[in-house]
Amino acid sequence: MTCYILPAHLLIELAEAGDVDLRDTIATLLASATLRAQRETLTEAVQFLDLNAAQLRGPAAEAKAVHDVQGGDERGLPGVLRRKEGDGAAADPTVNDAFDNADRTHDFYRDVLGRHSVDGNGLQLVSSVHFGRDFDNAFWDGTQMVYGDGSGKVFQPGALARDLTVVAHEITHGVVQYTAGLRYRKQSGALNESMADVFGSLVKQHALGQSADQADWLVGAGILGTQLQGVALRSLKDPGRAHQLDRQPAHMRSYVDLPDDGNPRNDHGGVHINSGIPNKAFHLAATRLGGNAWDRAGKVWYDALATKLRVNSTFTDAAAATVASAQALFGGEVASTVRSAWTDVGVS
The missing domain is CATH 1.10.390.10 (Neutral Protease Domain 2)
Structure with a gap:
């Protein structure tokens, strides 16, 4: 399942009130429907299958990476790598926002709660920015964080990756997935x-x-x-x-x-x-x-x-x-x- 920071019912209510373009709303809802089944499958795997599989494990050391989807959809994830652990700041401020806020969240879980990344074993925190066109949402898709740019109507441009609570919210969905696995219903x-x-x-x-x-x-x-x-x-x-x-x-x-x-x-x-x-x-x-x-x-x-x-x-x-x-x-x-x-x- 895929968890969005903005619930679909709010997009529908805004569209029906004439406050946002209905086409944008439909595109968001279609993305949600496409990704929900993928995340549900991954959560089930995390809870019930052998978690020593290499594809579900990352390096023990701290690792983060930010990619650029360049306006593409879920088929283009994660996108072009723009910044990884050890790199200096990128030219794109949204890339840096996503990286720095993931870093702050990672350090909170490590220093305060003794947890190393979402899986507790240093899984790489992967983020993708510039998802879709003026996409008014952010989400965890079961493997990574994804941030739209915002249309200015629902969210301010660039605000989703810039806001620490949004980034930490999405990363925490990953923590939930690897702990209680709370079913999304x-x-x-x-x-x-x-x-x-x-x-x-x-x-x-x-x-x-x-x-x-x-x-x-x-x-x-x-x-x-x-x-x-x-x-x-x-x-x-x-x-x-x-x-x-x-x-x-x-x-x-x-x-x-x-x-x-x-x-x-x-x-x-x-x-x-x-x-x-x-x-x-x-x-x-x-x-x-x-x-x-x-x-x-x-x-x-x-x-x-x-x-x-x-x-x-x-x-x-x-x-x-x-x-x-x-x-x-x-x-x-x-x-x-x-x-x-x-x-x-x-x-x-």
């Missing part, structure tokens, strides 16, 4: 999206040296285009208030029960929509614990993801897993804080 899919948002925000906080109280808790702050009005793509602090079409709930009383029927309006059963609930639970836990969110709350969520959650885990499973991780890592007071955060969003 209904509540397990919403947890998948939430983990990507949580660690996307934490990577930014870590890079800026911000405490939980100082952080803005936004994903994609300041990168929206002319037709998507708001402060960011999503808010962990205030789900449902990031932009004019944001309908993320912050509590189970407002949970949006949608079918996973292949209709892009239904967001794979609400994976981007309902991720607001676990996002808010994390925000509550982190701000109540205080200090740097990555020191305790982040380590609790990562431990739960890496050691306790499974492919079909629900919100209730996530609450139990994070409480158990908190107890094991930090003791009863932190566990109690984590438990209350979930209770306060209606999950028990």
Whole structure:
């Protein structure tokens, strides 16, 4: 499966309102449909097959590479190599943005969480930029990160590779793939999206040296285009208030029960929509614990993801897993804080 930073239902709503060209929307949705099956197959392989196969392993040392798709589609991935580990800056600022933000994300996972790349074994972080023509999305396709340039209508030109939360979000989908493998549907899919948002925000906080109280808790702050009005793509602090079409709930009383029927309006059963609930639970836990969110709350969520959650885990499973991780890592007071955060969003 392929996870996009921008859900398809938002593109449809913008197109129907006349805010974006319908042709651009159709092209994005077709790309999503093409890549979803590929990623689902890869995730299944990672979870259930022999991971010692050479094609699924990278070098033990840190390795990153950025390629240029030159306006091509998924058939042209990864594209022309523009910068690799050890190279100086490239002439293209978008190449450098993708490389430098992947580097910051890699270092966060290594230094804070002790994880070496998405697979834990130094798999090369491959990024491709200039995907499609004015493509308003970024995604992890099961093997790499891909960034469109943005049309200026939904996202500002060049903003997707430039924004650290977007890059860290997509890389975290790779981490999820190699750990719990949360299936991209209904509540397990919403947890998948939430983990990507949580660690996307934490990577930014870590890079800026911000405490939980100082952080803005936004994903994609300041990168929206002319037709998507708001402060960011999503808010962990205030789900449902990031932009004019944001309908993320912050509590189970407002949970949006949608079918996973292949209709892009239904967001794979609400994976981007309902991720607001676990996002808010994390925000509550982190701000109540205080200090740097990555020191305790982040380590609790990562431990739960890496050691306790499974492919079909629900919100209730996530609450139990994070409480158990908190107890094991930090003791009863932190566990109690984590438990209350979930209770306060209606999950028990």
